[in-house]
Amino acid sequence: AQKVTQAQTEISVVEKEDVTLDCVYETRDTTYYLFWYKQPPSGELVFLIRRNSFDEQNEISGRYSWNFQKSTSSFNFTITASQVVDSAVYFCALTLNYGQNFVFGPGTRLSVLP
Amino acid sequence: ETGVTQSPTHLIKTRGQQVTLRCSSQSGHNTVSWYQQALGQGPQFIFQYYREEENGRGNFPPRFSGLQFPNYSSELNVNALELDDSALYLCASSLSTFRDTGELFFGEGSRLTVL
Numbered sequence: 001a002q003k004v005t006q007a008q009t010e011i012s013v014v015e016k017e018d019v020t021l022d023c024v025y026e027t028r029d030t031t032y033y034l035f036w037y038k039q040p041p042s043g044e045l046v047f048l049i050r051r052n053s054f055d056e057q058n059e060i061s062g063r064y065s066w067n068f069q070k071s072t073s074s075f076n077f078t079i080t081a082s083q084v085v086d087s088a089v090y091f092c093a094l095t096l097n098y099g100q101n102f103v104f105g106p107g108t109r110l111s112v113l114p
Numbered sequence: 115e116t117g118v119t120q121s122p123t124h125l126i127k128t129r130g131q132q133v134t135l136r137c138s139s140q141s142g143h144n145t146v147s148w149y150q151q152a153l154g155q156g157p158q159f160i161f162q163y164y165r166e167e168e169n170g171r172g173n174f175p176p177r178f179s180g181l182q183f184p185n186y187s188s189e190l191n192v193n194a195l196e197l198d199d200s201a202l203y204l205c206a207s208s209l210s211t212f213r214d215t216g217e218l219f220f221g222e223g224s225r226l227t228v229l
Contacts, residue, residue, distance in 0.1 A: 004156075035217060043202060045157070045220040091156055101147065101170050102218060104156035 002027045004094050004105035012111045013082050021077045021108045023092030029053075034068065034075045035093040035102070045091065051075065082112045117141060120205050120221035127195050128229050135190040135224045139207030145169070146188040147218065148180060149204040157204055163188055164210075192226075200228045 003026040013019045025034065036048040049059065051068050059066050063080045079086055092105045117140035127133050139146050145164045149157035159172035163182035177193040186207070192199055202225050206218035 037218075037220075042222060043204075043225075044222040045204065045206075045218070047217045047219065050217050093156075101159035101162060101172060102149075102157075103159070104149075106156045 002029075002032075002094050002096065002103045004092050004103055006090075006092055006105035006108050008108045009106070010109045010111070012113060014113050015084060016081050017112075018078060018080050019082050019110065019112075021079075021090050021092075021110065023075045023077065023105060025073050025075065025092070025094045027094060027096070029096050031096065033095050035095070036066065036075075036077050037091045037093060037104075039089040039091060039107070041088075048077075079110075082110075084112050084114055086110060087112045118205060118207050118219050118221035120203075120224050122224055123222065124225045124227075126227045126229060129195055129197060131195050131228075132191065132193045133195060133226060135192075135203050135205075135226075137188045137190070137205030137207075137221060139186045139188065139205075140219050143186060143207035143209045143216075143219070145208045145210050145216075146182055146186060147206045147208070148188070148190045149206065150174075151202040151204055151223070153201070160190070195228045197228050200226060202226075 005024045032053045034051045037045040039045050065078045067076045089107045089109045091107045093102045095102045119138045121136050147162040148160040151157045162170040166182045179191045182188045202223040204223045206220045208216040
């Protein structure tokens with residue numbers, strides 16, 4: 001069975017600080033996909049990134065960056081120079097091949113204070 | 115905006131009643147999934163539909179049922195409501211092929227309160 005752990009329940013930072021959200025996953029399959037989603041107060045989950053198990057390249061998109069390490073089964077997410085608009089709940093998720101369900105972690109609530 | 119719309123946005127039911135939630139998927143997407151998100155938790159997979167057939171089911175009892183229509187829109191039905199069914203119900207559409215798994219595009223959800 002697959003499992004996603006996000007050990008940080010809540011994080012508070014002051015605007016412009018950098019913050020890293022941790023994600024550790026478990027699966028015995030060699031082919032899988034990892035995702036990060038953002039859930040603002042409106043409720044809709046917003047897709048941020050997808051990474052497949054064969055692509056360990058780290059990725060940077062503006063202030064966001066992701067560090068995928070298969071050796072430690074981690075897929076961490078860093079926000080650089082955080083802003084108040086980054087305040088939300090962030091979910092890490094895992095799915096296997098085509099047609100399989102997504103397994104979500106419990107989420108990390110990020111509060112960015114002005 | 116994802117193009118996934120859900121209705122109703124909020125509803126209140128009493129224990130034992132039945133509820134139907136509706137979802138219109140994003141244009142071109144062939145797969146619809148339903149997730150239950152209890153307060154303070156991550157979404158839990160209920161089931162998935164691909165071309166009108168159930169294509170996977172999570173650990174939910176049979177009183178949770180669904181349909182997908184030819185236009186790929188979908189319904190989630192819950193019978194004999196229980197207090198623990200109170201949650202945000204999220205619909206997600208995706209375009210998946212045998213080669214690749216697409217990301218989920220979520221609607222804003224239907225918040226169900228069971229009294």
